[in-house]
Amino acid sequence: MEIKNVLKGSKKVASQYTTWVTFVGLLLLLSILTKGTALRWNSIRNLLIAESVRSFAALGVGMIIITKGIDLSIGYVVCLTASVAASFAQNPDYSSAIYAGHTFPLIIPILAAVAAGGLFGLFNGYLVAYGKLPPFIATLGSMSIAKGLQLIYTKAAVVGSLNQNFKNISQGSVGPIPNLIIYVVIAALVVYVLLKHTRQGTHFYAIGGNAQAARVSGINVERDLMMVYFYAGLLYGTAGTLLASRLGLANSLTANGMELDAIAAVTVGGVSQNGGVGSVGGMMVGVFTMGLINYGMSFLGVDSYYQQLVKGFIIIIAVYFDMKKYARRA
Template structure:
């Protein structure tokens, strides 16, 4: 009898441990990574460096938050990095005078327009998201080069620089914008009907159609929203570097997708959280910063990042197979 009780206790302990790892595993990985980097380099765990990490990854984090609802619906967005470049040169060209609102509106407008085009082609023309956004990735980069004649655009007014370089109560403005975007998107996914529709479409699109959900409208919304956030990220980047760069945002889309997947967003759809995506972005930010401080070559950093992405997708695939 006592042996049976011990077995039950052991089984319960294992179940509790599995539940904790499933729910908080990604957060524990972040803590362990921070601890490791703190041991390897004394320059890592300083207030200045930690703030710098969050400031640097805020742009990728905003992109990642935008791509999360898309991946939940079993879509993908490969155009966000190139869209940042297009937004950057457009914003810079309108930030030459005294106006701050005009370049902001132009940046948000360009991002929203490109996202709407992506969503329309995916939802209405029934084209594969991979093909649509791959084509837009090339087109947006070409448009950025054409608009700027392949050259950086400088001469931005000093007031505009506050968006990317300013500080409010000791917190960098990009971090505050990142936090605001995270809160808004969390509310969207968890407290609105659109959030329920997004998860329903990712879980079973045919069942969502049968339930009366306007799938096309929801898909257009998530791609437009991702474009809007890419526009905001492009504004922040332009303000931070004080110029419009047609070569900006290279590989940013992969970091954004990696952040979402590492954070638990399933490429098979129906699963994903804003909190997980933010932690995924922090993991990439901590890793990049720590490896830079250790003097590791950027080439090796790309290899490590690639291995992490593949590992995350492998784990996601295993989980999906187990459910079946």
């Protein structure tokens, strides 16, 4: 038993380590293929900015997958929260503004979007934890609800002409470091502390590993499940705010498909679909590995049709090995 556990432990370390090696290997390979141009600071900065908003989505869904859940509503919830944030940040003299003639303090769009994300999280969490709906179905439903609400709220129009203060949230920088990168670091640290240094974090792992056993050992499974979706919702709300600020707009296409990017990224980063396994480090490496593949192919001018193909294979391979690795546990 003892030895088995040690072996299992070392395997986990190795798996995360390999993800890092893969990431660094890709970086080197790309720099060789592009004769170093892809590793200039400007390029790395581009990559970090490009993946920043997805990082928030990945951290959220990463926690959910650790509890053996899934969340398909990410894309449209981020789309909705981005639209909510943007609607409170439009220039008041813009005639098609949702609240034309009104100026709101900068905190309002942020709070409104995070609250909207949080509410959706609670809704998802309630359906999964107390309604006992399979997470796949519950979040499939809420995905459509979020899309509908977004279209109703914006009347399907683009929410544009955002004020400069709001745009600066994402577009500004501290010295050479873009704000977005700072936000990602903060979010990753918060989720890290939550998962590794709070009782609730350990509960998430326990629930994902074996919900029945978790319940027997006195964990309030329903409450903790509800909370994990709530936390994820807050992260999506933040993602929506940052995305609207970065793009200077929100529309019904904003963030569409982000759920698949985020789920793929954390899976590549070693978060197991079987629940109970995963780390913030892994999630972030997963995000940036997928980002690097996207970025590298775009940099090299690879046809977008091939890009989709390569991405698809990578996801399948990652999940295949993930399933194989943990198959024996069941």
